[in-house]
Amino acid sequence: MPQWISTPITAELVRGAIELEKTEYGVLPHRLGALGREQNVDGQLAMAEAQPSGVRVVFRTAAAAIELDVLPTKMAYVGVPARPDGIYDLLVDGELAAQGTADGGNVLTIDFSTGSRVTTPGPVGSVRFSGLPAETKDVEIWLPYAEITQLVALRTDAPVEPTPATGRRTWLHHGSSISHGSNADSPTGIWPALAARQAGVELVSTGFGGSALLDPFTARTLRDTPADLISVKLGINLVNTDLMRLRALGPAVHGFLDTIREGHPTTPLLVISSLHCAIHEHTPGPLAPDFSDGTVKFMATGDPEEVAAGKLTLTVIREELARVTAARAAGDPNLHHLDGLTLYGEADEAALPLPDRLHPDAATHRLIADRFVEHAFLNGPFAEKS
Template sequence: MDHHADWATTAVTEHLVRGALELERTERGVLPHRLPARARAQCADGQLAMAESQPSGVRLVFRTRATTVELDALPTTWGYVGVPPRPRGVYDLLVDGRLTGRVTATGGTVVTTDLTSGDTHVQPGDVETTRFTGLPGHLATVEIWLPHIERTELVRLRANAPIEPAPDDGRRTWVHHGSSISHGSGAAGPSATWPALAAALGDVEPVNLGLSGSALLDPFTARTLRDIRADLISVKIGINVVNADLMRRRAFGPAVHGFLDTVREGHPSTPLVVVSPIHCPIHENTPGPGAFDTEALREGRVRFVATGDPAERAAGKLTLADVRDELARIVAQRSAGDPHLHYLDGLDLYGEADHAELPLPDGLHPAAATHHLIGERFAKHVFAVDGPFAG
């Protein structure tokens, strides 16, 4: 007997999805994107395409009296030849704002890249069903947070009671842009990335535009921030610029100004916080590019190193210390005529003393406990009664 016979099956539409900027229609269902099509069309970089399609902060939100909910979806994971695989992503279930379930993703499509040759192999997978049980059975707001490190094509939603979109609760919308640290690398789950934790503490609706390896002051990202609905905005700048060895000091300052100018075209008086990099020993005083530590890979571990020469700082090569100095200078200059622009030193979120207690496991990304620390400190700084995001 089909145990779904009396269940309600619901197509996944924009009425149920929050945190995505666009839903791409596919043969099976919909694929959430965190950058719009016109932005994606302006950059052919595979890293960006992967990052923006990984639904960090994207969740299904609905009201139901169900006790059991199932989601059919097709995950896609990425890996590299010779590099230990990342842990699988997880789905987080929140009921009336409280985490009540966490299920590890399984199966799906696997994309493997050989870093030496650039060749990529795709192993197609099948749609998987994620099942949540033990929901309360009375009318409740249910959130399914999608795996933040895996692309997730959404097929259909089922429950043993009708589902309806959750009404707008009137909370302010906070849009945040940053690197893999903001994307959530190292977090225990999608509702436990530091931006998700900070949003919960600040009682705001989050839109996470943290893009792993891709916080590079791209004009199309600035235009996305310009055009999106936002009551609060923050941009965390620096680590990707350094570890990609993307630009010198001469280009960095004008690029930051241009990025902020574009954002301000759409949000001239919205509270805007510029956040500098957290402490990262490998790049504090050593420029990029960053690279895998080959010795660690031989031992089956992932670790990153900086390969630049500190002597090249004199010629304009950037380190995290240089980036913090430049960002503080730029915000101080601009805030004289922009009272809603603020600077937050990343070392106030995670500094040298914190690294001694909670080191970065791979030399670059925070662990789960550090995501909690950063989220709590960010909320304390910006959502306080005298903070830039005060209600």
């Protein structure tokens, strides 16, 4: 048996989180600031921001064996087959070396039809990695993107020290469920994580499933988070929640960007519109689940005739985002726009259809990442200046 060394999990060992909350078990990574969490009254956002998409435990060690105790909160949905346990990705010196899952944990059961949410308590679990090279290396444990994860204890069979600063630029990204990770095969398979790795930047993700809704407290979190590069991907949640009308959209986008600029007046800021999604291209929300074939898919329930009265579709929002960013860019040379159809368009859907009509599969996450790197990091506003 290894001679275990326990190391407290502190902010020095966690990257990608906005804040760490101390709990009775350990620490809980958050991706929304404390004031925003206080002001938020929506259960979906509360769940999404506490799911650690892009969050990883990072350290340097010569350990051959690593154990991480966690208290996950796993999601279950009434009428939907049980979801597999979330995957933990272990990277050694930047390369994927192993994957694991954690047993135990709470279960949050959600009923789409009623909106009810019930949590069943469970025990602390562990994820273990062994057989690693017993030499000094940089280790990253990427946490499951769709499970709330309290970090309880870290044990290794050799001492741990914080990984030195990389000097890489920090990319702060905000978006909806696709940025959060929906249908990616693992936490490092989400398109922002893939893009960050290709581009050699440090990712901080505020991709909130179902919750990219121009909330002022989200803008303040972006404003107050250190970053060298910022992107915001907007559109799909505004349609599928049927949250606002066209009259409110432009001022809300201006206000969101104004707030970000209070903390980042000259930082490259890229506004990205929605990917292609056939059900909402010309049909407003709200969105509804469709269980007709025994699986969960989604459908738009709005009336296209109401677009003339101000209801939003993806087509309408793309036009408005292009208009707002063009108007602002006249006085803000570091503000840029990227049409989401460049990343995934109608022709792509024919080759790589969205399995549930809303979210991409793992191959499509890779496609989006490759195109984003091309259009933002290699030939766009995030390219490094010589």
